Amino acid sequence: RFRDVRVYPTVDSTNGEAKRLAAQDRTWEGLVLSEEQTAGKGRRGRAWLSGQGEGIYMSFLLRPAILPQKAAMLTLVAGLAAARAIDSLGIGVGIKWPNDLVADGKKLCGILTEMTAEPDYVDLVVVGIGINCNQKAFPPDLGEKATSLALLGGADVDRNALAARVVEEFEPLYMEFQERGDLGFLLEEYNVRCVNNGARVQVLGEQTPLLGRGAGVDKDGSLLVDTDDGKRIAVQAGEVSVRGL
Ligand code: BTN
Structure with missing residues (x-):
């Protein structure tokens, strides 16, 4: 079918x-x-x-x-x-x-x-x-x-x-x-293929926009971001939008 x-x-x-x-x-x-x-x-x-x-x-x-x-x-x-x-x-x-x-x-x-x-x-x-x-x-x-x-x-x-x-x-x-x-x-x-990896990203949709660098997508489809304040976070598709800088 x-x-x-x-x-x-x-x-x-x-x-x-x-x-x-x-x-x-x-x-x-x-x-x-x-x-x-x-x-x-x-x-x-x-x-x-x-x-x-x-x-x-x-x-x-x-x-x-x-x-x-x-x-x-x-x-x-x-x-x-x-x-x-x-x-x-x-x-x-x-x-x-x-x-x-x-x-x-x-x-x-x-x-x-x-x-x-x-x-x-x-x-x-x-x-x-x-x-x-x-x-x-x-x-x-x-x-x-x-x-x-x-x-x-x-x-x-x-x-x-x-x-x-x-x-x-x-x-x-x-x-x-x-x-x-x-x-x-x-x-x-x-x-x-992911252009965000290694590139500057701004994560919108959190309370305050986060700045960092794309660090790969994981098996759940989340984008890992190394934030400028030294953390690695996983952002989920649908919850945030990512803008290249
Ligand atoms: C986006 O905003 O990037 C998503 C665009 C999706 C467009 C496709 S065209 C075929 C299908 N039918 C729609 O009405 N939208 C999707």
Whole structure:
């Protein structure tokens, strides 16, 4: 059933559509793709630019056999899968913890993970992936912050082939994650790609912003930070936001 793939010409949000399909059939798992989104969602209530044919808009609807507190780790799994897929085009990308893919210091891909769960089991997890592919320009407010594969590589990319590659990379990582129950098996690769490691970071969302240096991601998906006052802390995805300095 995981192989069930639904492709739409247009949809409000592939995350939203995936959740509707899951509500109609409580056992459904699959993948939703759309050529455009009329109400693409980013994290923190932001909109995600989703023009026709410009990006990849895809959402996995998963029913993983994991505890709810582990669901956030799936965003890191998906980020690594997307990074590998983009690498296959010869375009190098870094991961800004927990799950933005960046190149040239600009954002290329974002991931929005949503979950419904009971205290002791997960009902469903939606992992939505947006990859900027063939945009030649961005609105002024995003211009400095966003980039696309076409801007980076100088040519349009085949979105179908790239989306298929993301699926190919994601499936085995997802299976292994479910078996092992943590991210230990992919950490080495993740940490090489993680642009926060060794870099100055500001941790927001604590009472006072913390300053320090990224010191690697651990098997639970937390970012370790060596703070300027000499402590090593682990910050959890979803609880804080990290800004490069
Ligand atoms: C972010 O803010 O970085 C997350 C962006 C996530 C965008 C993707 S596009 C496919 C899926 N559907 C949505 O509405 N959002 C995600």
